[in-house]
Amino acid sequence: MIQLDINGVSKQYEAKRFALQDISLSLKPGIIGLVGPNGAGKTTLLTMLAALNRPTRGTVTWNGINIYKQPKVLRAVLGFVPQGVGYYPQLSAREFLRYFGELKGVRGKLLDERVEYALEMVHLTADAKRRLKSFSGGMIQRVGIAQALLNDPQLLILDEPTVGLDPAERIHFREVIAALQGERLVILSTHIITDVEATASDLVLLQEGKVCWQGSVSALLEAAAGTTWEMQLSPEEFERFRLEHQVSSAIRFGDAMAVRVVAQERPHAQAQVTTASLEEAYLAITTLQKAGVKAV
């Protein structure tokens, strides 16, 4: 059984500036959504898990082995897609993947098979001979994911893989991630909660370098129950209202606005409590905790 343990990890850049503070998690096979606003410390944590960044305090172990003392053990089973996938514009997709396969120690016939499998997984077989300089941002992102799959990784780390993808590509990406389920641990970071809504078995919410919530998607929805409200307001009233409340959506119908709000207390006399979407549950956890509301 594979297991990634993060034990009291902190990363301090300056005397009083922490990128991460005392993170402790125990991760088992499944798809973990690492969610948090920009600057929450997601990339710092992921580069640490890929043994590319050493914590100031704490350790990370892979199946009980300290990954900073024996990084090769981790690298042999790691697939890593960094934020902003790097590529060589002069190479074709197939050449690029073959190169990465060699770098991962995959050789011979197995390399041929793995390259074709990875191309197929990300729907790039038809474009495999094209140079990468002619690829769109979404296609490059898919090449990045394909290279991470070449060694059939047990640990797959994806840092903001949906940035720059159009809606159709986002949907396709979710299909790819869902297909990767199995005896492997996939950690997927994003600041867009809908990216992990359909695929993640567990969520870790990160805020200001700390884990502010961890659990399943349904547990998050449960935790945020009673914090989402809906009401109808006039446009003028809405303009005043939105300055003081965390609005999650506002749709105009003629002279009225259908408004959804995340709040601990009833925000308006007309407000009715409603079922929270995952995005609203995330907002409830992060914004209300930040505001010091402990009940959430």
Add this chain to the structure above:
Amino acid sequence: MKTLLQITKIELLLIARSKFTYILALVFVVLGIKLATNIRSFPFGPVGIYHTTLTWNLAFWLILIFWALAQALRKWDKQVGKMIWATVTPSWAYIWGKFLGVFCMSVLFSLLFELTAILVDQFWTIHSDTFLTQGVIYPPLGWTVFVVFWLWFVLIPVLFGVAIAIASNYLMRGGRLIGYAVILIFGAFGAKGYLPSWIDISSMRILNNDPTEELGSVIQKIRGVSPHVAIQIMDMARAAIPPYFLGWPFVINRVVFFLLPLLLLLVTIVVVDRRRTATGG
């Protein structure tokens, strides 16, 4: 070892698929033409053979190493690097692979430069000035002279320059600028004779020991050189190669510039390997 060869192969492929490579090749062809024709067209050309050759070699070297500095860490290499450092590829294989790729291409460029010079020297018989050349006065110098020069004065500086390109790019932030500065200091200060002979990569300082230099000033005053005298002068120039007057300071110089690149690469590998798990390379 296979990983190392694969990295070298990809480096060569990336270089071969860059349009700039072919522009640069053209520049080196022009430099080769200028080198060969300068020797055979000026009245003092053959006797000042060291001066002429080392000057064109220095121009070649500066252009080549400036190119190598750009190749050692391309704008997209940093992002690709993050993905490479997350694989099982050893740091030494990546650094050596990159070094070998750029070095092999640099050697190919130097061979193109020398081969152009040899061909122009052998077959150029035009007695009037052209766009690139002056009218020929002297008979061909012969290919051995260019080969000897390549072995003594081109290979080692190329090795050193490419190692500087790799090391400066990987050892420090903004390292490429430091690389440019180091190359300019070695090139310009060496050309001006400001550096001691054992660290003069341009080898210009050895001209102080060139016995044909004095003869050169006499020949400069001759406006017309008869075919008979031309052949004699050419024989003298050939006889001065290989450079018997260079002595131990030059041998030490070559040893220093052979060992220094190896040391630089070793330090680069150690530093990059440590940084790999500390900050992601």
